[in-house]
Amino acid sequence: MAKSGQNVSDIKNANRSLLLNILYYDGAQSRKALAQKSNLTPAAITGLMAELIVEGAVVETDKVTTEGRLGRSEQLIDINYLSLYVIGIRFETESFETSLVRLDSKMTAKKITELPFCPLDRITFGKMVSATVQDIITESAVDVAQVVGVGVTVSGIVDSEHGASIDSYGILEKDLNIVSELMKTLTFPIAVENNVRSMLRSDSILRHAKPLQSTLFIRYGPGVGAALLVGQKNFIGSNYRAVELGHISVEAGGDKCVCGKRGCLETVVSYEAIVKNAKKIFSAEQAPVLFESCNGDINNLTLEQILSAYEKEDVGVNHLMKSVVVRFAMAVANSAVLLDPERVLLASGIFTIEKFAKQLQNAISFFSDQHKPRYLMIANSSKLDKRGAACVAIHAFLATGAKTLRDNKVK
Numbered sequence: 483m484a485k486s487g488q489n490v491s492d493i494k495n496a497n498r499s500l501l502l503n504i505l506y507y508d509g510a511q512s513r514k515a516l517a518q519k520s521n522l523t524p525a526a527i528t529g530l531m532a533e534l535i536v537e538g539a540v541v542e543t544d545k546v547t548t549e550g551r552l553g554r555s556e557q558l559i560d561i562n563y564l565s566l567y568v569i570g571i572r573f574e575t576e577s578f579e580t581s582l583v584r585l586d587s588k589m590t591a592k593k594i595t596e597l598p599f600c601p602l603d604r605i606t607f608g609k610m611v612s613a614t615v616q617d618i619i620t621e622s623a624v625d626v627a628q629v630v631g632v633g634v635t636v637s638g639i640v641d642s643e644h645g646a647s648i649d650s651y652g653i654l655e656k657d658l659n660i661v662s663e664l665m666k667t668l669t670f671p672i673a674v675e676n677n678v679r680s681m682l683r684s685d686s687i688l689r690h691a692k693p694l695q696s697t698l699f700i701r702y703g704p705g706v707g708a709a710l711l712v713g714q715k716n717f718i719g720s721n722y723r724a725v726e727l728g729h730i731s732v733e734a735g736g737d738k739c740v741c742g743k744r745g746c747l748e749t750v751v752s753y754e755a756i757v758k759n760a761k762k763i764f765s766a767e768q769a770p771v772l773f774e775s776c777n778g779d780i781n782n783l784t785l786e787q788i789l790s791a792y793e794k795e796d797v798g799v800n801h802l803m804k805s806v807v808v809r810f811a812m813a814v815a816n817s818a819v820l821l822d823p824e825r826v827l828l829a830s831g832i833f834t835i836e837k838f839a840k841q842l843q844n845a846i847s848f849f850s851d852q853h854k855p856r857y858l859m860i861a862n863s864s865k866l867d868k869r870g871a872a873c874v875a876i877h878a879f880l881a882t883g884a885k886t887l888r889d890n891k892v893k
């Protein structure tokens with residue numbers, strides 16, 4: 483089990499992590515089952531479990547199991563879901579949401595804080611986030627020792643290894659090391675992740691489903707974001723920019739993108755781009771249904787009006803949406819060909835429009851090879867998004883083998 487360069491403490495944390503992961507993803511277990519599943523000796527399991535129980539990371543449940551017909555009944559051990567908490571901090575364009583989430587993923591408190599200005603500088607960021615974390619703990623009457631980690635999510639380029647937001651496109655100042663800033667006042671372990679990668683993490687954490695060998699996650703709307711999970715690890719690339727699907731070039735000399743390039747996928751398929759392009763065909767001749775539903779006034783034009791005209795077979799809007807579907811499907815199918823994931827998870831509120839979902843499915847099949855991966859389309863991904871930051875902290879708790887509790891010895 484030991485790798486070169488690992489010391490005894492590292493190995494211990496790795497074994498603790500292994501056991502916590504088994505409990506999290508397979509449910510409560512007897513010591514005997516834990517030994518079988520982990521390949522650790524019964525003596526090692528007894529020692530590690532005693533330690534984790536004293537620290538409060540796991541508990542003996544009142545459930546028992548009988549192993550084999552003549553076996554002795556054994557008490558089941560489980561993670562101490564009801565006593566441990568994480569804090570999730572999710573940055574949006576004009577505010578951040580702080581949530582206190584119990585390890586069974588039940589949210590027990592939530593606060594929304596408006597940003598006084600954007601981009602937020604590091605000093606104001608540190609002060610505001612630390613104060614909010616301290617407030618939510620105090621107001622919820624939770625013991626500080628019960629909080630096992632903080633997860634922070636933000637959009638854009640995130641260096642999760644060093645806990646820094648490199649470029650959030652205007653929300654936070656560039657190259658802001660979130661972990662260093664928060665560690666000035668907070669003592670919890672802090673994990674930082676890009677918001678879309680956190681959604682993919684939430685998918686396995688919330689369902690207690692072990693991540694597959696590989697999953698490609700694509701979120702569509704308002705822009706396009708993507709993430710690739712390989713085993714337990716988010717693939718981040720050499721410059722933390724892996725799978726930036728929204729910023730692959732699809733049109734030479736196309737419109738200018740937020741990233742600075744021209745003709746990115748987002749400049750064609752983002753919600754903003756759809757509205758912009760619908761304005762170009764806004765006339766009684768080109769888009770009659772849309773024109774009529776807006777009473778001929780371009781100021782009434784919204785994404786909802788466009789999608790409604792699309793469902794009502796407006797000729798101009800049909801043409802516009804066809805190009806959106808084709809470009810998006812091509813990007814998705816090409817990514818799947820390139821990465822060969824076990825599963826592709828597509829999330830978008832727009833999938834509630836059956837016509838769009840159907841056209842997209844057909845287009846993806848058209849551009850896919852015979853060995854296409856399993857595709858799963860989800861129309862409501864708001865829970866994955868809202869719990870993302872907390873799930874990043876839960877993952878860190880499992881991955882580090884509850885290191886914080888070992889360091890603090892709370893009980």
Ligand SMILES: [Zn+2]
Nearest residue numbers: 729739741746
């Ligand atoms: Zn771009």
